[in-house]
Amino acid sequence: MEYKVKVHWGDTDAAGIVFYPNFYKWMDEATHEFFSAIGHPTDTLFKANVALPLIETHCDFKRPVLYNVELIVQSEIVLLKEKVFKLSHQFYCEGQLVAEGYEVRAWASTADGHAKAVYIPDQVKNKLLLKGSGK
Template sequence: MKKYETEIRVIYADTDAMGIVYHTNYIKWFEAGRNELLRQIGYPYSRLEEEGIWLPVIAVTCEYKHPGKYDDILLIKSWVKELRAATVLMGYEIFRKETGELLVTGTTKHGITSPELKPVRLKKVNPTLYDRLAEDLGG
């Protein structure tokens, strides 16, 4: 399976009173990684929306291993973990780039819907996007 990489630097506003990354920021960085994955396969969110495809988040998991800290450069690895008719499961790992230490693992599950939030079969409505996502499962 192919993993896409994105870098983020932790800014001061991303930390809590203890000086470590506030836990919900990792969910935001999952989105950053997902955005880059989609952009790199030629389907940024703007194109999906133009083509009438939405990917609402329907579930999130996040397991914290080690804390990130101010000014760390984080490496976000994102990939397509599972693709079904009307859902896609994305996987994530976030590392401290300098040391390679794994900080967080997680997933986001997305419905594949119309703008009216009605489920759609991706293979039917956009076979090209389906194939690009499916390619990465075995790559």
Template structure:
């Protein structure tokens, strides 16, 4: 099972040639990560409001395969590719129709903001939900 985040490319997302300007892919990966957390039952806003937990970005990468254009309908399929004690790597695949437009990932740390920001172990309940995602994708 993968979480899916859908959007339509807006005019402001494109450059003068009408092709999506590359930083937007990183914005959409961020949006897709928050959609993923909500899909497994842990919306970012709720995590922060109730537990002062966030998932700051440590690393991001994106490989562009086909251009996206104004008004394209896009699905970002996201799943946890690697799961460590305090850090997880979430993969994002941008799909337009039946073609992959781009693939990227983010590495994020499970972080408490109760005092000074500090990474902490991902709770077992959340880890189990993320592992289900990993097993489904690989299996």
């Protein structure tokens, strides 16, 4: 799945380069867009007492990204287990890979007020596999 990001002035540091936490913000946004694209928007999940808490995240920075460019974030499912999944995110600017990272998240129930990992429903798993493989 592709998610486009316009780099704004406030996304950069004093040197005019994108401040690194923004890549994590954009990975999070891409994940929310991914779930909307498979028919399970996260706001709807939250209302159904389902959360997608982060377990692990990482990003490698390949080249500096400057103000006023468009980034394309390509996201895909690279690991799908019973209760957790891993989304890979690759950032491209003008066709060049500028960063790549991932998020490991749990499928969690918040019904009792605390997030507890539970089994990902089969219909969601199937959609994750289909969309995550680029089909």
